[in-house]
Amino acid sequence: MLIAATDLVALLSPSRIEALADRVRGSMPAERDRSLHQLVTTPAARVALDRLLTTWEQTAISGDVLAGILVGAAYARQQAQREISVELVWTGPTTPFVATRRTEQVLLDLIRHAQSDLFLVSFVAYDVSSVVDALNAAAARGIEIRILLETSASHGGSLSVDPIATMRSCVPSAGLYVWTDRPAPFTEGRVHAKVAVADGSTAFLTSANLTGHALEKNMEAGVVISGGHIPTGLRAHLHALIETKVIRRT
Structure with a gap:
């Protein structure tokens, strides 16, 4: 899950990651919003999103936890980019x-x-x-x-x-x-x-x-x-x- 989230964060802007996090909050894997793909515009990002959603469906992680993972990964990436x-x-x-x-x-x-x-x-x-x-x-x-x-x-x-x-x-x-x-x-x-x-x-x-x-x-x-x-x-x-x-x- 962490690897899939990191891969996706590397391909999307922080604002897109925040929008994805908002969409998955309060849901479970089986209830995920089918319009999530509308938030990504490149083939590579769609593949990364599919990988993340497939991984999510194989877990019992709530949407709130997934949202936290996405936001945390985006923040860590921004900090790393500031440092190097x-x-x-x-x-x-x-x-x-x-x-x-x-x-x-x-x-x-x-x-x-x-x-x-x-x-x-x-x-x-x-x-x-x-x-x-x-x-x-x-x-x-x-x-x-x-x-x-x-x-x-x-x-x-x-x-x-x-x-x-x-x-x-x-x-x-x-x-x-x-x-x-x-x-x-x-x-x-x-x-x-x-x-x-x-x-x-x-x-x-x-x-x-x-x-x-x-x-x-x-x-x-x-x-x-x-x-x-x-x-x-x-x-x-x-x-x-x-x-x-x-x-x-x-």
Whole structure:
């Protein structure tokens, strides 16, 4: 019953859930209102409602109890949404059917709204003047900035360019980190993650490198997560890599 109610609550607005709760109050499964389906408008919601009603008919739960379950599930969902949000991030061709945020927009927002610390990880970094300007502005207001990048072949990495030197000249106040001591089974490993986390409260996971093409022209996808345990865990993990000397400052 709880699973069926949760599935339905995920597909309907709180006002529709309240209307359903009003309809079932004071009734028993065998007496349920046959017009309940008029309150749902999508095929997925109708299937979820059918599943809930079928489950209800197999119990002796009163309509008052079912109404309480629905209202409680709706409230819990609203609270969870206030505490954590996940948004789709997309660079490249868009359609009018799905709302997305652009990679550059999300990254700049994350940098500009950081309150204490910021950690960025990318494979390469160059040709990103908007990001560089935002990072320097963040540093100027006292934000601690750490950046982990893949290194050039001459410094133990895999790149023909040197993103560390580029970033050092562009954002001189940032702490720059590398992963060059790679024991088995990571001997041929690369810094291929593309993530950013601010204050342990907002995390951005993306396919995009810190390059102009990635932020403006490529087809790139990611998610930005605000609240919850994932940003906190990501920040703690990155800091632990420093503390355990898996990555080192250069």
